[in-house]
Amino acid sequence: MMTLKDxxxxxxxxxxxxxxxxxxxxxxxxxxxxxxxxIKVIKVAPLGDPIEVNIRGYELSLRKTEAENIQMxx
Amino acid sequence: MAFTIALAGNPNSGKTTLFxxxxxxxxxxxxxxxxxxxxxxxxxxxxxETNILDLPxxxxxxxxxxxxxxxxxxxxxEKPDAVIDIVDGTNIERNLYLTLQIAETKxxxxxxxxxxxEVEAQGDNIDFKKLSExxxxxxxxxxxxxxxxxDELMDAAxxxxxxxxxxKKLDMFDENILSxxxxxxxxxxxxxxxxxxxxxxxxxxxxxxxxxxENDEIVLGTISEGQKSEIEAILKEAEKHADGDLxxxxxxxxxxxxxxxxxQSVKKNKTVHVETKSDKLDKILTNRILxxxxxxxxxxxxxxxxxxxxxxxxxxxxxxxxxxxxxxEDLWAAFGDFIGGLIENASPMLQSLVMDGIIEGLGAIIGxxxxxxxxxxxxxxxxDCGYMARIAFVMDRIxxxxxLSGRSFIPLLxxxxxxxxxxxxxxxxxxxxxxxxxxxxxxxxxxxxKLPIFAMFVSTFFAGSNKTxxxxxxxxxxxxxxxxxxxxxxxxxxKSEASNFVMELPRYRVPTxxxxxxxxxxxxxxxAVKAGTIIFISTILxxxxxxxxxxxxNGVNAENNEDGSIMSEMDDSFLASxxxxxxxxxxxxxxxxxxxxxxxxxxxxxxxxxxxxxxQLYDDDVSPEYLEEYFRQYDAEELEELGFEDGIYDEEAAxxxxxEGILWEGADENALPSMKNDIKTKAAAYSYMVFNLLCMPCxxxxxATKRELKTWSRTGGAVGIQxxxxxxxxxxxxxxxxxxx
Numbered sequence: 166m167m168t169l170k171d172x173x174x175x176x177x178x179x180x181x182x183x184x185x186x187x188x189x190x191x192x193x194x195x196x197x198x199x200x201x202x203x204i205k206v207i208k209v210a211p212l213g214d215p216i217e218v219n220i221r222g223y224e225l226s227l228r229k230t231e232a233e234n235i236q237m238x239x
Numbered sequence: 240m241a242f243t244i245a246l247a248g249n250p251n252s253g254k255t256t257l258f259x260x261x262x263x264x265x266x267x268x269x270x271x272x273x274x275x276x277x278x279x280x281x282x283x284x285x286x287x288e289t290n291i292l293d294l295p296x297x298x299x300x301x302x303x304x305x306x307x308x309x310x311x312x313x314x315x316x317e318k319p320d321a322v323i324d325i326v327d328g329t330n331i332e333r334n335l336y337l338t339l340q341i342a343e344t345k346x347x348x349x350x351x352x353x354x355x356x357e358v359e360a361q362g363d364n365i366d367f368k369k370l371s372e373x374x375x376x377x378x379x380x381x382x383x384x385x386x387x388x389x390d391e392l393m394d395a396a397x398x399x400x401x402x403x404x405x406x407k408k409l410d411m412f413d414e415n416i417l418s419x420x421x422x423x424x425x426x427x428x429x430x431x432x433x434x435x436x437x438x439x440x441x442x443x444x445x446x447x448x449x450x451x452x453e454n455d456e457i458v459l460g461t462i463s464e465g466q467k468s469e470i471e472a473i474l475k476e477a478e479k480h481a482d483g484d485l486x487x488x489x490x491x492x493x494x495x496x497x498x499x500x501x502x503q504s505v506k507k508n509k510t511v512h513v514e515t516k517s518d519k520l521d522k523i524l525t526n527r528i529l530x531x532x533x534x535x536x537x538x539x540x541x542x543x544x545x546x547x548x549x550x551x552x553x554x555x556x557x558x559x560x561x562x563x564x565x566x567x568e569d570l571w572a573a574f575g576d577f578i579g580g581l582i583e584n585a586s587p588m589l590q591s592l593v594m595d596g597i598i599e600g601l602g603a604i605i606g607x608x609x610x611x612x613x614x615x616x617x618x619x620x621x622x623d624c625g626y627m628a629r630i631a632f633v634m635d636r637i638x639x640x641x642x643l644s645g646r647s648f649i650p651l652l653x654x655x656x657x658x659x660x661x662x663x664x665x666x667x668x669x670x671x672x673x674x675x676x677x678x679x680x681x682x683x684x685x686x687x688x689k690l691p692i693f694a695m696f697v698s699t700f701f702a703g704s705n706k707t708x709x710x711x712x713x714x715x716x717x718x719x720x721x722x723x724x725x726x727x728x729x730x731x732x733x734k735s736e737a738s739n740f741v742m743e744l745p746r747y748r749v750p751t752x753x754x755x756x757x758x759x760x761x762x763x764x765x766x767a768v769k770a771g772t773i774i775f776i777s778t779i780l781x782x783x784x785x786x787x788x789x790x791x792x793n794g795v796n797a798e799n800n801e802d803g804s805i806m807s808e809m810d811d812s813f814l815a816s817x818x819x820x821x822x823x824x825x826x827x828x829x830x831x832x833x834x835x836x837x838x839x840x841x842x843x844x845x846x847x848x849x850x851x852x853x854x855q856l857y858d859d860d861v862s863p864e865y866l867e868e869y870f871r872q873y874d875a876e877e878l879e880e881l882g883f884e885d886g887i888y889d890e891e892a893a894x895x896x897x898x899e900g901i902l903w904e905g906a907d908e909n910a911l912p913s914m915k916n917d918i919k920t921k922a923a924a925y926s927y928m929v930f931n932l933l934c935m936p937c938x939x940x941x942x943a944t945k946r947e948l949k950t951w952s953r954t955g956g957a958v959g960i961q962x963x964x965x966x967x968x969x970x971x972x973x974x975x976x977x978x979x980x
Contacts, residue, residue: 186454186486188303192741194490195299197333202494211530212636215740221332224521224744226632228639231741 167239169204169218169232176239177205184234197221198235242400243290244283244393247310247341248325249334250296251625251745253353257325257383258293259757261393268761271295271309276671283393292319298333298743300340302457305671314344315446318439320400321347323392328358328365328380329746331505335497342374342406343449345442347399349377351392356382362508369504375407384751405442411496416452416489419477423448426469427462452477454486517625517746524626530633537626538652545614546656546687563609571598571605587804591786592779600778600844604771607659607939612763614653614660619758621649622667623750628742631669635740641722642729644669644740647677651721654684658940659770661686663762665947669742672733678947679728679957680721682936683964685714688846692931695850699911700924709925716968717932724964770942777938778844784814785841810856814840828930828966829923829973835914839930845937855894857913866893922976926969933965 172178180202183190197220198204207217207224215228248254258266262281271278276295283289294313295306302308314322324341326334331352341348352358352365371378377395381388398404412420427444450458451470462470474485481488524533543550545560557565575598582590621627627646634645646668653661661681668674685693693710701709790796791805800806809815818833818840825831834856842849870878870893875886882896883889918924935941935958945954 183487186484189739189741191301191303191486191490192739194487195301195336196741196743197336197494199491199494200487201491208525209527210632210636211525211527212633214636215632217525217632217744221330223330223333224746226628226740226742226744228635228740231739 167237169206169235169237170216170229172206172237172239174206174208177203178237178239179203181236181238183236189231190234193227193231193235196225198225204235204237241288241290242320242397243292244396244400245292245294245313245319245322246325247294247314247322247337248296248353249298249327249330249337249743251743252296252325252327252334253383254293254296254325255758256751256754257323257351257353257381257389258291259754260383260386260389261291266757266761268765271305276305276309277666285390285393286397289393289397297337299337300344301453302455308457311344314341314346315443318346321349321396323349323351323396325351325353325383328352328354328363329361331365332494332497332501335500336493338374339409339411339493339497342376342409344446345405347376347403347405349379349392349395349399350374351388352378352380353383355380355388356384364506366504366506370500373500373504374409376404409496412489412492415477415480416485416492419452419473419485420445420448422473423451423470426466426473430463430466449489452485453489515746517748520747521629521744525629525633534630534633537621538648541614541617541621541649542652542656544617545610545653545660560610560613563613564606567609568602568606571602574598575602587802588806591806592782595786596779596782597775600775600782601771604767604774604939607657608763608767610657611660611663611766612759614664615759615762616755618649618664618667619755620750623748623754625745625747627667628744631740631742632744639740641725642733643676643725644673647673650677650681651684654681654686656687658682658684658686658936659766659943662940662943662947663766672729675948675953675957676725676728676733678944679960680725682940682944682957682961683717683721683724683933685717685932686846686936688937689932691847691850692842693928695853695911696914696924696928699914700918700921713928713932716929720933720964720968724960728960765946766943770939770946773942773945774938777941781814781841781844784817785809785812785837788812788816809837809852810834825930827973828969829920829926829977830918830930832917834917835927839934842931843935843938843941845939846931849931853911853914857911857916863890863893866890920977920980922973922980925976926973929972930965930969933961933968935961935965 166181167178169178169180180198180200182200183193183198202220205219207219209216210226215226216232217224217226219225246254246258258279258281261283263284265284266279266281268277268279277293279293281291281293283291292313294310297304297307297310300307300311300314302311313319322341324338326338338350350370352367352370358365365380367378367380377399379388379392379395381392383389424444427447428441447458447461451462452474454474459467478485523529526533544558547558548555548561550556550558550561575594578598579590579594582593585593618627621630627649630648631645634648636645638645638647647665649667650661650664653664658681661684662678665674665677665681668677693713697706697709786806786809788796788807788811790799791807794805796805796807797803814837815833818836822831822833822836825836830836834853837856838849838852841852867888867890870881870883870888873881877886878888879886883892914924918927936944941954941958944957945951948954948957
């Protein structure tokens with residue numbers, strides 16, 4: 166299964182599920198990361214982490230450890 | 240009628256701009272009880288009866304950050320007369336998520352769609368009437384930056400407050416969730432018998448029911464044990480019908496509902512993600528190769544504009560910050576001279592109190608004000624234009640290891656110039672944990688005022704060594720200590736707070752001058768008033784202790800002093816007695832004598848005072864003869880420049896000028912060999928420098944700390960941690976140093 170962490174800049178995919186219950190997942194969902202939504206990876210930060218994605222028309226940044234929990238379908 | 244209207248909205252939605260536009264510069268910044276989050280209040284410019292309250296910017300009303308809890312507690316418990324929900328029109332989907340949550344509270348509300356100029360420039364079209372029909376409340380287009388639509392917005396808000404117009408029941412949840420909510424509501428209602436089923440009560444219970452479905456721990460905590468089991472049974476049943484994940488389903492349905500509204504009321508010019516101007520700029524600013532060099536240049540400029548004495552590498556050119564600080568100090572000195580002239584004939588004690596106590600004490604604040612102001616204007620600019628979020632994005636990788644966010648870089652960097660604006664810059668950090676830890680470790684940074692201490696000690700004790708290397712090692716040590724303390728605080732004090740980095744990268748925007756101006760002014764005012772009080776009182780206290788002793792009050796001093804003053808010399812003062820009593824504490828650090836101890840204490844007035852005090856206390860070899868000899872190298876013109884009146888050598892003035900001279904003289908002129916009587920080894924000298932580097936910063940910085948941490952207990956805790964760190968590190972340095980040599 167692919168996660169958001171595995172995606173390369175420019176790639177686009179659809180969210181399947183978002184990891185374990187808890188504050189972090191809640192935060193992701195509040196920011197609009199919900200199952201079925203399309204996410205496009207924009208870039209990786211110069212030091213290799215975090216990543217920047219485009220979701221629901223705005224730019225969101227998150228760490229790779231957080232992106233790892235988001236299951237994607239490309 | 241007087242109304243209170245609260246502003247709610249996402250960060251970067253233009254909330255602060257709107258608040259400034261509504262209230263003008265007449266704001267009151269306080270704090271929410273118990274947390275380091277600003278509470279901003281103001282009066283509506285056009286109707287003095289209407290109060291405006293700026294809630295913290297949040298993305299939702301989940302209880303996962305201090306800001307969110309404040310915003311929702313205020314809305315649900317304090318119940319403002321109306322809420323203005325500000326929505327960024329260029330990012331309407333995510334912004335409406337908060338709108339729906341506010342709507343659920345049934346508080347009277349209006350929705351302001353901001354950034355309409357950008358929306359129109361993009362060629363998008365928003366049907367406000369339709370949106371208003373969906374939500375059941377007024378929807379007003381505005382451009383907060385230029386005030387467009389704001390009068391209409393306020394009219395609508397006052398109308399909503401008068402008529403108690405809250406959002407209608409929104410049809411967003413599925414059968415399963417609706418029935419679960421209803422069942423929980425019934426359970427809650429049963430316990431509320433007697434409170435009279437008013438509209439407000441039932442609205443609050445409905446809100447609670449929804450929050451319980453969302454697995455909200457805070458609301459769950461308010462439920463009695465008996466109800467809890469009933470509610471948990473309902474939730475368990477409902478989970479089964481939601482693929483075992485009710486919480487995700489609620490969020491999902493909210494966003495689905497938003498998609499439905501948006502698809503019917505917003506016509507986007509371009510439906511796929513296209514590159515905007517902001518994206519193009521971002522490609523350069525966070526480019527893989529260019530990002531760090533650009534970041535370094537911007538940080539250098541930030542530092543240089545505030546603190547540099549050789550601005551843009553031009554020898555002797557003061558930066559705007561330093562120039563203004565110098566100007567303020569000169570004006571203050573002129574004012575001091577004027578006051579000094581007025582009380583020329585007063586008693587020496589009154590003169591000393593006014594000149595050395597009050598004028599000097601207030602002077603300590605005056606010099607900082609321009610620095611705070613300049614730095615704050617620059618930081619507000621970075622914040623408002625959107626670059627601050629990119630700093631966090633670029634630096635996160637490094638700072639995460641220390642348990643901080645990339646934004647902590649700015650306060651720490653500023654700490655190399657001056658701790659006061661640095662500590663005030665912690666306000667821009669995202670979480671309370673980051674703010675507190677950064678405030679504490681900023682105190683460890685080797686600010687400009689600590690340099691003379693290093694210069695003096697390195698010259699005296701390390702004359703034969705590589706002096707630059709010794710000073711450099713202290714810089715490195717401060718950074719290492721900051722990292723270790725941050726890690727320890729993360730591990731032991733704030734371990735429960737999970738850190739995450741799910742952060743919006745807002746569009747780049749040109750900030751409005753007005754917003755930045757008000758921001759900078761707020762900072763300066765807050766510092767001058769709140770921190771100023773602490774600085775003032777502490778300075779007078781130290782002045783009193785260092786100028787009086789028991790004999791001041793039994794007439795002995797008055798008899799002995801030629802001028803009849805009851806004051807004492809510093810080496811005979813209360814401070815000296817206290818120093819002697821406290822000195823043994825520093826024995827394990829290698830400087831357990833009273834003079835170094837007093838030096839530490841006067842360093843709290845301003846760190847460079849350590850040098851002045853040491854020069855005063857160790858004046859044995861600075862005899863009048865020595866001074867006369869020393870100043871003979873200067874001619875009359877130079878003497879006048881040094882501060883001698885009319886260029887004539889004066890024994891009394893000579894000592895002060897010599898002592899101060901240690902601050903500006905270069906190289907070995909700084910040495911004060913008689914210190915070696917008390918501080919016997921290199922290890923002890925290094926330990927003394929380390930202690931002064933790390934212990935409580937000056938009172939001005941403590942005042943700034945108090946302003947940021949809000950409570951005395953937290954400020955005391957921060958100072959305690961700094962003292963403990965200084966003691967432990969100095970002890971290790973001294974012990975290891977002794978072993979090596």
